[in-house]
Amino acid sequence: MYTIFFNIKAGQVDDKQPELEINQLRNELFELLMKSLRESLQIAQEDTRLLSYSRIFFFTLQGIVGTYTFSKESPEELMERLGTTFDEAVEVLLIGFKSKLGKKENS
Structure with a gap:
């Protein structure tokens, strides 16, 4: 399902009126991601x-x-083993974004 929802005939997220309904839904999800990051x-x-x-x-x-779409591990096992790594990946991204924003503002 992951491949169907996120990869098949995917369009550009900055296309404001995609033809396919699946791309409209993808864009709505992406807008939620942008809203969360913006805030x-x-x-x-x-x-x-x-x-x-x-x-x-x-x-x-x-x-x-x-990476883990076809893993033999259950979602629970993956989170037990890699949850802190996933959390840290998000934290590092946010720290990096904030750092770059600060550099631009202080230039």
Whole structure:
């Protein structure tokens, strides 16, 4: 299901009116991700870095999920073994984004 929902005939997230309904749903999910990052980073909607950072965040999530899509381990086993790694991946991304935002503002 993961492959169908996120990869098959995927369109660009900045296409405001995709033809396929699945791409409309994907874009809505991506908008939620952008909203969460915008609030966490306190960055303006029109700031071009928001789209870039959201894509980077999505690629990281996609890498994590895609890596374990066909794992023989249960979701519970994966979280037991790798939950702290997943948490740290998100934390490192947010720290990096905040650091870059701070450098831009202080330049």
